[in-house]
Amino acid sequence: MTSHETACILNTADKEATIEIMIYFEDKDPVGPYRITVPPKRTKHLRFNELKEPEEIPRDTDYASTLVSDVPIIVQHNRLDSRQSENAILSTMAYSGG
Amino acid sequence: MTSHETACILNTADKEATIEIMIYFEDKDPVGPYRITVPPKRTKHLRFNELKEPEEIPRDTDYASTLVSDVPIIVQHNRLDSRQSENAILSTMAYSGG
Amino acid sequence: MTSHETACILNTADKEATIEIMIYFEDKDPVGPYRITVPPKRTKHLRFNELKEPEEIPRDTDYASTLVSDVPIIVQHNRLDSRQSENAILSTMAYSGG
Amino acid sequence: MTSHETACILNTADKEATIEIMIYFEDKDPVGPYRITVPPKRTKHLRFNELKEPEEIPRDTDYASTLVSDVPIIVQHNRLDSRQSENAILSTMAYSGG
Numbered sequence: 521m522t523s524h525e526t527a528c529i530l531n532t533a534d535k536e537a538t539i540e541i542m543i544y545f546e547d548k549d550p551v552g553p554y555r556i557t558v559p560p561k562r563t564k565h566l567r568f569n570e571l572k573e574p575e576e577i578p579r580d581t582d583y584a585s586t587l588v589s590d591v592p593i594i595v596q597h598n599r600l601d602s603r604q605s606e607n608a609i610l611s612t613m614a615y616s617g618g
Numbered sequence: 619m620t621s622h623e624t625a626c627i628l629n630t631a632d633k634e635a636t637i638e639i640m641i642y643f644e645d646k647d648p649v650g651p652y653r654i655t656v657p658p659k660r661t662k663h664l665r666f667n668e669l670k671e672p673e674e675i676p677r678d679t680d681y682a683s684t685l686v687s688d689v690p691i692i693v694q695h696n697r698l699d700s701r702q703s704e705n706a707i708l709s710t711m712a713y714s715g716g
Numbered sequence: 717m718t719s720h721e722t723a724c725i726l727n728t729a730d731k732e733a734t735i736e737i738m739i740y741f742e743d744k745d746p747v748g749p750y751r752i753t754v755p756p757k758r759t760k761h762l763r764f765n766e767l768k769e770p771e772e773i774p775r776d777t778d779y780a781s782t783l784v785s786d787v788p789i790i791v792q793h794n795r796l797d798s799r800q801s802e803n804a805i806l807s808t809m810a811y812s813g814g
Numbered sequence: 815m816t817s818h819e820t821a822c823i824l825n826t827a828d829k830e831a832t833i834e835i836m837i838y839f840e841d842k843d844p845v846g847p848y849r850i851t852v853p854p855k856r857t858k859h860l861r862f863n864e865l866k867e868p869e870e871i872p873r874d875t876d877y878a879s880t881l882v883s884d885v886p887i888i889v890q891h892n893r894l895d896s897r898q899s900e901n902a903i904l905s906t907m908a909y910s911g912g
Contacts, residue, residue: 549659561838561843565876584626596878642759682726684726740855740857779857782824
């Protein structure tokens with residue numbers, strides 16, 4: 521009954537992207553920032569369940585996320601929701617951070 | 619045969635968001651505004667069927683909705699349509715109000 | 717084996733929207749413009765198969781469409797593709813014309 | 815177990831669009847550019863698996879793509895993922911290149 525949320529991140533720049541992720545909830549304080557990096561000219565397939573620091577993301581709770589990057593990146597969100605027989609695909613458009 | 623439309627709202631700001639929702643139809647006047655609030659740094663899972671004031675949203679009628687917020691928010695629409703065996707996912711991008 | 721493409725159009729303005737639709741193909745000239753109107757503060761559920769003038773849209777051919785409106789409108793595209801067992805949902809964001 | 819990624823490209827301009835496609839991976843250098851053209855006022859249904867030059871796109875590897883066009887175009891991405899029983903639809907909004 522858990523959601524398996526993932527995001528595909530694309531860094532087309534010539535330098536590594538450092539990305540800070542915040543996780544927001546309905547009834548408690550946000551957690552984060554989680555920090556990940558994406559090498560120059562590479563993609564990264566991020567599984568939110570694999571984020572461990574500063575704390576694991578609870579598996580039975582809805583959440584929303586924001587990503588802030590030091591170089592422009594493109595983020596595509598996907599969600600596999602095991603409560604549904606089929607896939608729920610949530611797509612997010614291009615994103616760039618300063 | 620009813621649609622179960624929901625929206626996930628994210629308020630990343632430091633102050634509460636007050637949101638006015640208008641519901642538009644094909645053949646009658648719009649209804650609203652419905653008013654909801656989202657606390658600072660929180661998400662809210664809005665079920666349109668739970669909106670009661672100024673009137674319930676008819677369950678057997680297609681409609682479109684607009685949201686106007688006094689602080690910038692992010693809205694993700696989802697629709698579970700029981701006329702289809704699977705989920706119809708309608709995603710809406712970032713939104714900000716003045 | 718036909719596609720049943722529809723679009724939900726929302727006109728939140730105080731005046732009627734006149735919309736011109738062009739249909740583009742892979743291997744022949746575009747057809748149109750098709751003209752439809754959406755009353756002020758109303759939605760319209762447009763079925764592309766119902767567009768008849770200047771000519772019917774062929775049912776066995778892929779196409780793309782553009783909409784140009786004289787007042788800002790919001791368009792949500794949906795596609796029921798009978799070649800697939802489930803729904804293919806293609807969503808299009810806000811659109812405004814001059 | 816391969817993904818069948820496609821993109822529908824719309825060129826509404828009066829001149830041919832020349833498009834350069836780059837393919838990015840998680841753990842190796844990007845490949846490309848692949849070059850395709852779309853005639854004026856035409857659509858093109860692009861199947862990524864059919865891109866052969868400078869090299870075929872590996873079928874068992876996740877990738878991300880960018881498109882740069884010399885005239886403004888509109889790109890809609892779709893993905894049929896054979897690892898899933900149903901379709902994963904990833905939509906991408908309007909795109910324009912200089």
